[in-house]
Amino acid sequence: MNGLAGIWRLTLLRLRRHPVQTLVLVMCIMVPIFLPVGARVLIADYQTGLTSRAAATPMILGAHGNRYDLTFAALYFRQSELDTIPYPEARRLQQQQGLAVPIHARFKARGYPIVGTTPEYFEKRSSRIQVGELPLQLGETLLGADVAAELELTVGDFLFSDQAELYDIAIPPALKMKIVGVLAASQTPEDDAVFVGMETCWILEGLAHGHLDAESKQIDPKLILGQDEGNTVLSQALIEYNEVTPENIDSFHYHGDPELLPLSAVLFWPHTEKAGTLAKARINQSKQFRMLEPTVVMNDLLAFVLKVRSLIDAISWMLASITALLTLLVFLLSSRLRSREVNTLERLGCSRHFVAGLYLSEILSVLTMAVACALLGVWLVQRFLAEEIYTWI
Amino acid sequence: MVNALGSPAAGSEMAIALQDVEFSYGDDFCLQLPELKIAHGQRVALLGPSGCGKTTLLNLLAGILPPKFGSVQVLGQPLDQMSDAARRAFRISKLGMVFQQFELLEYLTAYENILLPFRINRALQLNQVAEQRALSLAVTLGLRSKLQRRPDRLSQGEQQRVALGRALVHQPQCLLCDEPTGNLDPDATETALDLLFDQARQLAATVIVVTHNHQILHRFDRTIDVSAWSQRRASV
Numbered sequence: 001m002n003g004l005a006g007i008w009r010l011t012l013l014r015l016r017r018h019p020v021q022t023l024v025l026v027m028c029i030m031v032p033i034f035l036p037v038g039a040r041v042l043i044a045d046y047q048t049g050l051t052s053r054a055a056a057t058p059m060i061l062g063a064h065g066n067r068y069d070l071t072f073a074a075l076y077f078r079q080s081e082l083d084t085i086p087y088p089e090a091r092r093l094q095q096q097q098g099l100a101v102p103i104h105a106r107f108k109a110r111g112y113p114i115v116g117t118t119p120e121y122f123e124k125r126s127s128r129i130q131v132g133e134l135p136l137q138l139g140e141t142l143l144g145a146d147v148a149a150e151l152e153l154t155v156g157d158f159l160f161s162d163q164a165e166l167y168d169i170a171i172p173p174a175l176k177m178k179i180v181g182v183l184a185a186s187q188t189p190e191d192d193a194v195f196v197g198m199e200t201c202w203i204l205e206g207l208a209h210g211h212l213d214a215e216s217k218q219i220d221p222k223l224i225l226g227q228d229e230g231n232t233v234l235s236q237a238l239i240e241y242n243e244v245t246p247e248n249i250d251s252f253h254y255h256g257d258p259e260l261l262p263l264s265a266v267l268f269w270p271h272t273e274k275a276g277t278l279a280k281a282r283i284n285q286s287k288q289f290r291m292l293e294p295t296v297v298m299n300d301l302l303a304f305v306l307k308v309r310s311l312i313d314a315i316s317w318m319l320a321s322i323t324a325l326l327t328l329l330v331f332l333l334s335s336r337l338r339s340r341e342v343n344t345l346e347r348l349g350c351s352r353h354f355v356a357g358l359y360l361s362e363i364l365s366v367l368t369m370a371v372a373c374a375l376l377g378v379w380l381v382q383r384f385l386a387e388e389i390y391t392w393i
Numbered sequence: 394m395v396n397a398l399g400s401p402a403a404g405s406e407m408a409i410a411l412q413d414v415e416f417s418y419g420d421d422f423c424l425q426l427p428e429l430k431i432a433h434g435q436r437v438a439l440l441g442p443s444g445c446g447k448t449t450l451l452n453l454l455a456g457i458l459p460p461k462f463g464s465v466q467v468l469g470q471p472l473d474q475m476s477d478a479a480r481r482a483f484r485i486s487k488l489g490m491v492f493q494q495f496e497l498l499e500y501l502t503a504y505e506n507i508l509l510p511f512r513i514n515r516a517l518q519l520n521q522v523a524e525q526r527a528l529s530l531a532v533t534l535g536l537r538s539k540l541q542r543r544p545d546r547l548s549q550g551e552q553q554r555v556a557l558g559r560a561l562v563h564q565p566q567c568l569l570c571d572e573p574t575g576n577l578d579p580d581a582t583e584t585a586l587d588l589l590f591d592q593a594r595q596l597a598a599t600v601i602v603v604t605h606n607h608q609i610l611h612r613f614d615r616t617i618d619v620s621a622w623s624q625r626r627a628s629v
Binding site: 003005009010016017340341343345346348349352354 | 477492499505511
């Protein structure tokens with residue numbers, strides 16, 4: 001024990017005496033450990049996240065186009081260039097022995113996606129409300145946990161939707177939404193979303209709005225473009241309400257057919273496998289829209305991700321081999337530089353085992369530090385950067 | 394042949410006894426030593442021109458080099474019959490070594506350098522007694538305020554004293570010093586020898602010093618000219 005203690009003591013003191021050399025060596029060894037381990041951990045997390053969310057959603061109805069776009073729009077509220085589907089498709093699907101939940105994710109508030117959906121969505125996702133309630137009224141919103149934390153908002157506060165077009169007065173103004181609830185954190189995309197009821201989406205789309213009563217005397221006569229029996233045509237320059245209040249809620253009304261509300265997708269939970277198969281067959285046969293199974297899409301995507309992982313692994317192996325050779329070279333050169341020290345130790349009577357132990361303990365110490373740094377790095381990335389990396393992917 | 398300015402005490406037990414020793418470095422150099430006996434507690438200077446084999450003789454006495462022929466007995470141990478590992482164990486336990494360049498470990502403080510024999514030798518137990526001895530030795534050697542300094546922040550004289558502390562800390566019975574004052578000025582040389590001999594006296598240790606400095610020979614009990622035993626072939 002005394003010998004071992006001496007070896008470790010001398011090793012520690014030597015490494016402390018040469019901190020820069022030690023640090024460089026540790027970093028050089030750390031990188032080829034960190035890269036493959038980090039990639040594997042992140043990809044495993046990513047894989048778990050993708051597959052579990054996909055598995056929790058049996059089917060998605062949406063427009064033709066890139067199936068990855070549709071899946072990510074439906075499951076992760078990612079905005080896409082895909083066409084929309086009309087709202088009645090959700091109802092039609094509902095009649096196919098299953099639960100159909102519409103998803104409208106075409107607008108943002110302070111950069112976060114505004115997701116229009118129905119209360120059933122929260123049941124299916126097992127979302128728990130931390131404080132407040134669901135957005136059941138027009139103009140109400142429920143925040144994801146991260147959104148509430150980032151924007152420092154809570155129940156009773158207000159959140160504006162992002163203005164889609166600043167200079168077009170025909171476009172609805174930014175909507176001031178009242179926050180009625182905040183979801184509990186769940187480490188899912190729900191944390192980063194702003195939920196509203198489907199009716200609020202009509203306002204955001206400009207299919208519904210509220211303004212002063214056309215019959216009232218408060219409207220500037222210049223904004224009345226025409227009037228006949230029972231109908232008044234108003235200028236688009238008429239200021240619409242940008243907030244739904246108890247006082248003005250009755251003034252909100254639809255223009256055109258409410259059924260035309262565009263949806264990003266419809267999530268479908270069939271009661272039975274047969275019901276799902278039938279629904280899928282009907283939709284896909286019509287060729288108007290498409291029905292897909294997110295697990296299939298995600299598995300295809302993961303096959304690509306795993307290829308990327310293999311590539312990272314291959315690069316890491318090459319890097320590790322080069323690092324191993326360079327580290328060997330560094331230790332060989334170091335041993336030559338230490339020959340005088342070793343000579344002194346041997347002349348003093350130090351055993352060969354002790355000298356070998358000195359070299360071995362130094363290698364072990366550096367390796368241990370490198371592995372520890374690599375694991376710490378992986379943990380830090382997993383803890384603080386994973387979301388950014390997944391978003392980037 | 395021994396060129397002895399002083400002779401070993403008659404009848405005393407020998408600390409060192411060499412008989413018919415021969416050692417060579419290839420065909421270039423050969424050291425042939427018919428007999429050498431040094432009594433316990435003697436202070437012996439090894440003299441001779443550069444390359445005559447002084448350091449080689451010291452290495453033979455330390456068991457660093459095994460003889461080609463003959464017997465080397467140090468403190469009663471037949472080094473010529475011992476394995477390399479046994480010689481190392483003997484060396485670190487029973488001998489104290491001081492080198493010309495001091496050879497302190499650059500990454501250790503003066504205190505850690507003094508304690509080095511305890512770090513590298515399993516047989517020596519590093520305990521409070523040993524640490525206390527290292528501290529009191531450091532105080533005696535005038536290093537009290539320099540204990541936490543590394544060698545690069547010590548003067549030559551201070552480094553020499555640290556090397557002396559390292560050689561003495563485990564209370565060896567024999568001190569082998571290879572030109573320990575070679576890098577010191579006359580005053581520092583005198584101080585170093587005072588310390589060396591004073592500590593050796595307290596330990597009743599035999600002291601063998603390789604030196605070129607004839608001005609310090611009067612401080613030794615005995616002087617040996619090693620050149621009489623060495624043969625060197627001139628290279629063509």
